Amino acid sequence: MLAALREGDGRAYERLVTGHGGRMLAVARRMLRNDEEARDAVQEAFLLAFRGLPRFAGRSRLGTWLHRITVNAALMKLRSRRARPEESIEPLLPNFLEDGHATRSYVEWPESAEQLLQRAEVRRLVRTAIDRLPPTYRTVLLLRDIEELDTGEVAELLSVSENAVKIRLHRARQALRELLDPHLQQGEA
Amino acid sequence: MKSRIGKIARHRGDEFITCEELVTFLLDYLSQELDAEERREFERHLAVCPSCAAYLATYERTVELGREALRRELEADPPPLDGELVQAILRFSRRG
Numbered sequence: 369m370l371a372a373l374r375e376g377d378g379r380a381y382e383r384l385v386t387g388h389g390g391r392m393l394a395v396a397r398r399m400l401r402n403d404e405e406a407r408d409a410v411q412e413a414f415l416l417a418f419r420g421l422p423r424f425a426g427r428s429r430l431g432t433w434l435h436r437i438t439v440n441a442a443l444m445k446l447r448s449r450r451a452r453p454e455e456s457i458e459p460l461l462p463n464f465l466e467d468g469h470a471t472r473s474y475v476e477w478p479e480s481a482e483q484l485l486q487r488a489e490v491r492r493l494v495r496t497a498i499d500r501l502p503p504t505y506r507t508v509l510l511l512r513d514i515e516e517l518d519t520g521e522v523a524e525l526l527s528v529s530e531n532a533v534k535i536r537l538h539r540a541r542q543a544l545r546e547l548l549d550p551h552l553q554q555g556e557a
Numbered sequence: 558m559k560s561r562i563g564k565i566a567r568h569r570g571d572e573f574i575t576c577e578e579l580v581t582f583l584l585d586y587l588s589q590e591l592d593a594e595e596r597r598e599f600e601r602h603l604a605v606c607p608s609c610a611a612y613l614a615t616y617e618r619t620v621e622l623g624r625e626a627l628r629r630e631l632e633a634d635p636p637p638l639d640g641e642l643v644q645a646i647l648r649f650s651r652r653g
Contacts, residue, residue: 381650382643389638389646394631407642414646462612468575473608474615481621485629494626513620514627538584545612545619552615 369430373421385414388431392438399442399510401499406442413441439515443525446507454502460543477552484552497547505540512537573602579609583616 372380392413396406416437417424424433463471477484484490498506511522512533519537523530579602585591586599603610638646 378647378650381647385643385646385650386637389643390635391631393638393642394635398627410638410642411646411649415649418650462580464575464577464580468577470576470580470608470612474611475608476611477615477618481618481625484618484622485625490622491626491629494622495630498623498627509623510627513624534584541584541616541619541623542580544623545616548619548622549615 370421370424370426381418384430388434389414391431392434395435395438396442398514399439399507400445401503405445409441409445410438412444413438416441439511440525443507446503454504457502457505457539457543460546461539462542462546474549475553477549478554479552490552493551494544494548497544500547501540501543505536505543508533508536509540509544513541573605574598576602576606576609579603579606580612583613587617 369380369383373384389410392410393406396409396413397403400406400409413434417434420437424430428436465471498509501509507526508522511517511525512519517525519530519533522533526533579599582591582595582599586596591599603613
């Protein structure tokens, strides 16, 4: 495939786009939550990939390479958005009394992650909850927990300090936990 | 040491760290960035506070659910691109 692409074989290009494009669009939609911007990001990702093909050493899988380019293209889109006021994450964070005790008690969820993940409605619930996170926090959660980039890489991509990445990640996870909690406490999501 | 959210105030005699301190430093605890004494204090609190123990357990499960719910969505083969977008992309390749 790679050799055919480098030779400019039109059918190889078509196979590349039809074979990987759907997944790339899903990745871009997940980050941008906007169909039009996601489609633009995929086009830009392919453009970057076509230009980068001569330099692609083939050390990673083609799919992994395209995935990474897509994440970068989606991030560029996110950065180019005009700063929009976003909802505060504070209501989704735990509250404490002056003496440092939590204002409410937390209880375990009866089912394991694996049991929960077997149910399509739980997977949907989790995806919807991630979509509800304010964008600043959702982006860090996606890059750290889902794309598994390290703190330094995320800090560099977002031009913020490593400490800011850690604080955002912690808040995003706390907020996601809070959104899932009422559904998962009873074991009947 | 890697960058940390902050530092737990040094232990005050027999007092336990507070729920607020525990929740604040959860990420540092999970990323193994607390020093041995801080870790001991953290675990001493967890041993006597079922609410914080539940918070920690559900926090860890949240991370796993987020990661896996999205990974499985991608593995389920998302629909292919529509023809219009495929053609728009292929036009770039011809320009290349």
